Amino acid sequence: MASGAGEETGTGGVESTALGVVIEVPSPLRESLRAWRCTYGGEAAARVEPHITLVSGSTTDWDAAAAHVRAVAALAGPFRVCLQGTGTFRPVAPVVFLNVREGTEACTALHDSLLRGPLGHDLSHAYHPHLTIAHEVADALMDSAQEDLRDESMGFTVSSIGLFGIDEAGQWSLREELELGGAEK
Structure with a gap:
């Protein structure tokens, strides 16, 4: 990113701002995952809170993008997620992750709803x-993560989604937590 606050100049000199919409994992599961x-x-991976990404990208109109995320959240209802077993994107990408076994359709x-409107963009995959448990680390660590956590299973209810942006320190920061089905938290 060009300027530490997550803004970069795109084509035509228009500034874009990084944006992410995620499902955060509640405590005490968050601590185990961390x-x-x-x-x-x-350590770098541990600084990013465990989450399931719904959409990430950038926008040139934060207000329109945030209004869209709010509207999508208001129309969705709470649902259950079960993380079970491990998977990998290797050899395409150096990532080991916990599978979403329950809640895949809702995610x-x-x-899909978030990509309609101002957050729409082409996906490479x-x-x-x-x-994600391990990303861009030595193969031995990724192999260990995939093997050691293969029998892990945990579940939680998703009742909100988080709208994140990049703060002045260049870190992902929660801008809004949006209750599914309605009100902001």
Whole structure:
């Protein structure tokens, strides 16, 4: 990114701002996942809270994008997610993740709805809901993560989604937490 606050100049000199919409994992599951991400992905991975990405990209109109995310959240209802077993995107991408076994359809529906309107963009790969454990680390660490966590299983209810942007320090920062089916938290 060009300027530390997540803004970059696109074509025609228009500034774009990084944006992400995610499902955050509640405590105490978040702490276990953070520890695994630290073990297998290093300190840098542990600094990013465990999450399931619904959409990420950039926008030249934050207000329109945020209004769209709010509208999508208001129309969606709470649902259950079960993370179970591991998967990988290797050799295409150096990633090991926990599979979303339950809630895949709801995640995909949210993803598809979010891509309609101001967040629409071409994807290089089909959307596959997952929770990253290790990314761009040595193959031995990725192999260990995939093997060690293959029998893990945990579930939680998704009742909100988070709208994130890049703050002045260049870090992902929660801008709004949106209750599914209605009100902001």
